Amino acid sequence: MRVLVIGGGQNAEHEVSLASAAAVAEALRLGGYDVSTVTISRQGVWEVAGVSEGATAAGSLALAMPLLADCDVVFPAVHGPLGEDGALAALCGLAGVRVVGSGPRAGAIGMDKWATKLVAEAAGLRTARGRVVDAADCGDAEFEGPVVVKPVSAGSSYGVSLVRGEHELGPALREAARFDRRILIEEVVQGREIDVAVLREAGGFRWAAPPLEIHAAGLFDTATKYDGSARFTVPAQLSTAETTSLTRAALTMFDSLGCAGVARMDFFLTAEGPVLNEVNTMPGLTAASQAPRMFAAADVSYVDLVSRLVRAAEVPGGDGARRRAGLERVA
Structure with a gap:
């Protein structure tokens, strides 16, 4: 082939x-x-x-x-x-x-963090409260307590900032505007950072790999993602009920967007259950990336994973x- x-x-x-x-x-x-x-x-x-x-x-x-x-x-x-x-x-x-991988519709919606939130909420999944501002209106944005500022459409945490004080809001908005003129301002969610990867096989059967937990000091930003300082645990140490709720949420989001191939769903696991953070319809795909690590924990080797993607x-x-x-x- x-x-x-x-x-x-x-x-x-x-x-x-x-x-x-x-x-x-x-x-x-x-x-x-x-x-x-x-x-x-x-x-x-x-x-x-x-x-x-x-x-x-x-x-x-x-x-x-x-x-x-x-x-x-x-x-x-x-x-x-x-x-x-x-x-x-x-x-x-x-x-x-x-x-x-996913088609144009799922890719476009999954890339748009605001549209993803709307789909998730319509599907019954929780997301962080937030609002969108245009880059032209950055000067009018008001500080409402600790928030996360991020571009609506960007990946690898580029342009993402944790804002703890009012004096940090302006610089954070300007940084996000370097990547997208639409900027998302979200409440800070306290919880464990858990990723779930879903694979749709040839024939349409889809399943979730064992969840992965991210251990990072502070915001899991671009530098932390690629400087080797972040630690991952896979499978994540979860109860059966927690694993079930995360897997169900990941599959629900995968189906609601109409994803294909592999997609990675990023959650915060709170005392009230999973909160969807974002969706990656073409996640990092080196052998050391999060999604391949999760499938390796399910005894699917990296070579087998990419072969399955091609066959599907x-x-x-x-x-x-x-x-x-x-x-x-x-x-």
Whole structure:
């Protein structure tokens, strides 16, 4: 099977995506797949060796289209806007190519933290109380006690700040505005930080891996995520009732968004039960990333995990006939 792995992207998670894409490509090769790769630069240029040098973003995309036409499955290991938000899945859907992971709708809603909260609450899940402000109105925002300030659409905790005093609010809003003009201001939730990864297998069966607990001193921000100071426990030390409630909440959110492939649901576990923090429809995918760690705890190796994702790939937005046609072409 021919798999095209896409990495990079036009956002702050570019380097994180390069690491995910490299790890995925190597694991797929170990699994016996015919793998080709392409990197999207920070400027949006699809970097195809010997082809795209000097091309514009639009021109390079046109030059890269034969790569999509020649593969059986696209694995878009691109985190953040113009990748994880459904943009690449939409491109694959238009091209009629099977793609790993969620389709355009789930990607777009999952990337938008405010829309995710609305879906979660409609599905009966608790989220932190919050409000959205526009970057142009930052000067009018009022401090209402300790809050977390974050961009509505960004990943890897870029632009996220814990605000304890009124003098910190302005700088935090300006930092968040570097990544998105829509800014979310949320109450601080006290609880254990627990992640749950959900996998949708070929055939539609979906299941949750053992939960993972994050141990970090203070806010689990970008620096903590990547400087090696955070500790993880997987499986998390939870009661049967806690594991059941977290798993049920993760599956409910996965289904409510219409996710596919793998998605990571991040929760705060409070005395009243889980509180959804956010959803990642294309989470970090190196072997050391949180989602692969959780599946490793369920005896699913990293090579097996990425292979399962490829086998479960579908044409985004395609009907049953298109999905069957894709499977027949691979066979």
